[in-house]
Amino acid sequence: KAGVTQTPRYLIKTRGQQVTLSCSPISGHRSVSWYQQTPGQGLQFLFEYFSETQRNKGNFPGRFSGRQFSNSRSEMNVSTLELGDSALYLCASREEIVTDTQYFGPGTRLTVL
Amino acid sequence: GDSVTQMEGPVTLSEEAFLTINCTYTATGYPSLFWYVQYPGEGLQLLLKATKADDKGSNKGFEATYRKETTSFHLEKGSVQVSDSAVYFCALSLNNAGNMLTFGGGTRLMVKP
Numbered sequence: 001k002a003g004v005t006q007t008p009r010y011l012i013k014t015r016g017q018q019v020t021l022s023c024s025p026i027s028g029h030r031s032v033s034w035y036q037q038t039p040g041q042g043l044q045f046l047f048e049y050f051s052e053t054q055r056n057k058g059n060f061p062g063r064f065s066g067r068q069f070s071n072s073r074s075e076m077n078v079s080t081l082e083l084g085d086s087a088l089y090l091c092a093s094r095e096e097i098v099t100d101t102q103y104f105g106p107g108t109r110l111t112v113l
Numbered sequence: 114g115d116s117v118t119q120m121e122g123p124v125t126l127s128e129e130a131f132l133t134i135n136c137t138y139t140a141t142g143y144p145s146l147f148w149y150v151q152y153p154g155e156g157l158q159l160l161l162k163a164t165k166a167d168d169k170g171s172n173k174g175f176e177a178t179y180r181k182e183t184t185s186f187h188l189e190k191g192s193v194q195v196s197d198s199a200v201y202f203c204a205l206s207l208n209n210a211g212n213m214l215t216f217g218g219g220t221r222l223m224v225k226p
Contacts, residue, residue, distance in 0.1 A: 004156075033213065043202065043216040056213050090156055092214075100145040100164065100206050102214060104157040 001027050004093050004105035012111045018079040021108045025072050025093030031055075032074040033102060034066060037088040046089075049074055050096075078110075086112045115140045119203050119217035126193055126224050134188040134220045136177075136203035144205035146170075146179055146186040147214070151200045160188075160201070193224045 005024045013019050025032050033056075034046040045058040049068035066076040072093075078085055088109050092102035120135040138144065145164045149157040161170030166181035175190045186203060203217040 006156075035214070042218050043204075043214075045213045045215075048213060058213075092157075094212075098208065098212065100208070100212050101147075101159065101162060102206075102212075103159065104149070106156040 004091055004103055006089075006091050006105040006108050008108060009106065010109045010111075012113060013081050014113050015081055015083060017081050018077060019081060019110060020075050020077045021089055021091075021110070023074045023076075023091030023093075023105060025074070025091075026103055029093035029095050029103075030072050031094045031096065031099075032068055032072065033092045033094075034074070034076050035090045035092065036060075037090060037107070038084075038086070043090075046076065081112045083112050086110060115144070115205060115207060115215050117203050117205055117215055117217035119201075119220050121218070122200075122221040124220060124222050126222070128195055128224055128226050129192045130224075132188070132190040132193045132197075132222065134201055134203075134222070136186045136188065136217060138184050138186065138203075138205050140184075140205055140207060142207050144207050145212075146177070147204045147206070148175070148177055148186070148188050149202045149204060149216075151202065151219070153199070157202065193222070195224045195226055198222055198224045 031050045033048040048056040068074045088107045090107045091105045147162045148160040161172040163170040163179035169178045200219045204214045206212045
């Protein structure tokens, strides 16, 4: 099976802009989670979607949002970008929401100038 | 809240040396425990997991045993290779918390030839 894919791999934006990142889970996986990785804060959970519904949400401002489509693909959106949003954004998928093992994609490196 | 603490790096070893990376956790329930590895410029790869006390996870020569009495999940390898150089993350997930992953801060391992 193909792994989790994320597009784009690299992105450069300026403050105030918005950005949309995409994640395609492993075939058959219905849950998609998003994590932010920064040198200062480490790996932090953003949110999780299952069957097009947000099931869990981390402690991030409302500028961070996401959605999931009927084919399980997911997008996350960050509006009004700030310098501190520069990070590696990782997507992970799993078969069911009760399955404890998640598989990660390669990430999208976002740089905000 | 739930948390994971890892030894700070970097850990620098010579090839064929013995590796231990310490990991302890705090959790309100009975978590599943994971080690993930991140190679430069890549996302996270699942290295091994354990779902209950006294379980031993193993993969590619790495091992970790779930110790409930000491709330630990230390990663070990008998003989490291240069190709093991990476950042290692210990993580937990709790079924009653939606199985989202809580990560430690990561430990960078550098293996010299």
